[in-house]
Amino acid sequence: xxxxxxxxxxxxxxxPPAPGRLERxxxxxxxxxxxxxxxxxxxxxxxxxxxxRELLTGRAVAMVAALHRSLSPQRDELLAARLExxxxxxxxxxxxxxxxxxxxxxxDWTVAEVPADLRRRRVEITGxxxxxxxxxxxxxxxxxxxxxDCAMVDFEDSMKPTxxxxxxxxxxxxxxxxxxxxxxxxxxxxxxxxxxxxDPEDMAKLWVRVRGMHxxxxxxxxxxxxxxxxxxDLALCLLHAAPPQVTRGETPAFYVPKCEHFLExxxxxxxxxxxxxxxxxxxxxxxxxxxIETLPAAFQIEEILYEIxxxxxxxxxxRWDKIFSDIKVLKAHPDRVMADRASIGMGRPWMxxxxxxxxxxxxxxxxxxxxxxxxxxxxxxxxxxxxQVSKVLEDKHFEFALGHDGCWxxxxxxxGPALEAFPADQQLSKTLDASADYPDLLPRSTPPHTMxxxxxxxRVGIAYLEGWRRGLGCVAWDHLMEDxxxxxxxxxxxxxxxxxxxxxxxxxxVTPELVREVFDQELDKIRAELDxxxxxxxxxxxxxxxxxxxxxxxxxxxxxxxxxxxxxxxTSPFQDRT
Numbered sequence: 001x002x003x004x005x006x007x008x009x010x011x012x013x014x015x016p017p018a019p020g021r022l023e024r025x026x027x028x029x030x031x032x033x034x035x036x037x038x039x040x041x042x043x044x045x046x047x048x049x050x051x052x053r054e055l056l057t058g059r060a061v062a063m064v065a066a067l068h069r070s071l072s073p074q075r076d077e078l079l080a081a082r083l084e085x086x087x088x089x090x091x092x093x094x095x096x097x098x099x100x101x102x103x104x105x106x107x108d109w110t111v112a113e114v115p116a117d118l119r120r121r122r123v124e125i126t127g128x129x130x131x132x133x134x135x136x137x138x139x140x141x142x143x144x145x146x147x148x149d150c151a152m153v154d155f156e157d158s159m160k161p162t163x164x165x166x167x168x169x170x171x172x173x174x175x176x177x178x179x180x181x182x183x184x185x186x187x188x189x190x191x192x193x194x195x196x197x198x199d200p201e202d203m204a205k206l207w208v209r210v211r212g213m214h215x216x217x218x219x220x221x222x223x224x225x226x227x228x229x230x231x232x233d234l235a236l237c238l239l240h241a242a243p244p245q246v247t248r249g250e251t252p253a254f255y256v257p258k259c260e261h262f263l264e265x266x267x268x269x270x271x272x273x274x275x276x277x278x279x280x281x282x283x284x285x286x287x288x289x290x291x292i293e294t295l296p297a298a299f300q301i302e303e304i305l306y307e308i309x310x311x312x313x314x315x316x317x318x319r320w321d322k323i324f325s326d327i328k329v330l331k332a333h334p335d336r337v338m339a340d341r342a343s344i345g346m347g348r349p350w351m352x353x354x355x356x357x358x359x360x361x362x363x364x365x366x367x368x369x370x371x372x373x374x375x376x377x378x379x380x381x382x383x384x385x386x387x388q389v390s391k392v393l394e395d396k397h398f399e400f401a402l403g404h405d406g407c408w409x410x411x412x413x414x415x416g417p418a419l420e421a422f423p424a425d426q427q428l429s430k431t432l433d434a435s436a437d438y439p440d441l442l443p444r445s446t447p448p449h450t451m452x453x454x455x456x457x458x459r460v461g462i463a464y465l466e467g468w469r470r471g472l473g474c475v476a477w478d479h480l481m482e483d484x485x486x487x488x489x490x491x492x493x494x495x496x497x498x499x500x501x502x503x504x505x506x507x508x509x510v511t512p513e514l515v516r517e518v519f520d521q522e523l524d525k526i527r528a529e530l531d532x533x534x535x536x537x538x539x540x541x542x543x544x545x546x547x548x549x550x551x552x553x554x555x556x557x558x559x560x561x562x563x564x565x566x567x568x569x570x571t572s573p574f575q576d577r578t
Contacts, residue, residue, distance in 0.1 A: 293318025314368030340453030
């Protein structure tokens with residue numbers, strides 16, 4: 001077990017409100033709750049400070065206001081449409097392909113030419129944007145001299161979106177764009193302070209993943225409404241970080257997550273256009289890669305790419321969120337109950353078909369097709385690390401053989417093996433045959449459904465919620481990097497297994513009572529591990545055990561909610577006054 005341990009600090013939000021709506025309008029305390037920044041924009045009073053004021057300039061405030069007023073109504077409609085589609089699926093319908101005679105399908109079009117600095121994407125490394133040391137390490141060479149081609153710094157699944165994290169994240173993006181990002185690790189005990197800095201002559205290409213359109217930024221509102229989180233992230237990063245990139249002839253590059261429909265892609269395209277105009281940049285300056293990580297989007301790959309063709313650099317196979325989406329979309333279908341999450345690899349027929357479809361469409365239209373994440377963190381023994389390297393090589397060789405142009409890793413240690421598996425800068429000439437156009441993308445109930453799988457889901461739930469309560473969006477746990485996507489898989493799978501009272505391979509029926517029993521057992525195991533790692537009865541061990549116990553209680557409540565919530569949360573937390 002590997003995770004950072006501190007005293008408990010419970011800050012888990014209550015169940016989320018309806019999409020696009022504010023969780024609360026006023027502070028429960030006396031005094032003003034909001035600070036007027038001008039042009040109808042207000043800042044939650046507790047969020048105010050010099051670091052955020054450096055970003056919320058008059059121009060930035062005006063830009064956010066204009067974008068919100070222009071695009072908020074359409075966003076509300078798109079989020080409402082998501083809910084209506086899910087109602088139909090819950091009633092027995094299934095997602096499927098759109099008509100095959102649209103311009104997106106039959107038209108003779110390609111995406112805009114991919115800029116020169118985005119044409120080598122063999123290996124991309126990802127991690128939270130708020131940690132300057134981690135951002136520097138993603139942009140730099142590892143201890144063996146290997147460097148990823150690209151670094152995707154993340155405002156979404158690997159980062160809990162507290163206000164401080166958002167502010168520091170934007171500052172880190174600016175530092176990376178200006179190629180002067182530094183960090184000094186403070187001295188501790190006998191260890192002296194240690195400086196970190198990017199090498200401006202040898203950096204991975206910077207990509208920024210903004211938050212999905214379903215998320216809102218609670219700490220900033222326009223005309224009394226919270227702003228769309230992805231809109232806010234894009235506006236600040238484009239305004240403050242794009243100018244030095246453009247001056248050097250480089251491309252501001254973004255990742256967009258959680259798209260579910262081509263009309264949502266159209267919304268993002270309009271955001272790109274208006275944001276560039278507001279920032280004083282020519283339309284077409286930025287480039288974006290969309291993650292195709294939802295089941296509905298897998299049926300609309302070509303239509304989504306068509307909508308963003310002016311700004312598209314590629315599409316990505318977001319395998320972990322895709323598994324979560326498969327479960328969530330089909331949660332009411334007893335013949336679609338998913339197997340153990342660990343058994344759902346890219347070799348599963350519907351997963352392989354979805355990847356091949358993405359590759360064929362991307363390459364036919366001139367876009368890059370980026371593969372998925374290897375989520376290992378280095379094991380403690382040489383034997384375990386060698387096993388992990390062999391699994392990474394197996395995974396990445398499989399992706400390259402399919403035709404992907406690049407892939408993801410979550411830790412610098414695995415950059416070298418991933419590069420070994422991707423010997424070509426790109427494979428745009430590999431287009432696959434027409435059988436990849438309209439395959440069966442719907443998962444079916446297949447084995448295994450095991451007690452070990454249930455225990456893994458519960459254990460991930462406890463570990464992730466413990467980190468989330470301390471402000472973390474990803475945790476290294478049992479030699480894997482668990483982020484929000486993998487937590488969502490675990491949460492949704494346990495809920496689905498309970499909903500359909502499935503029978504495990506050992507004959508046990510999954511019920512809420514069994515799940516609570518497994519939570520108790522896994523918590524006991526974690527307590528024993530903490531005693532072993534930190535010393536039984538030490539203050540640090542007792543604090544850690546209390547933190548994990550609180551997390552287990554919260555995780556069990558969330559996993560066993562009567563109705564499966566769409567996401568762990570839809571809003572960023574309000575900045576705490578303390």
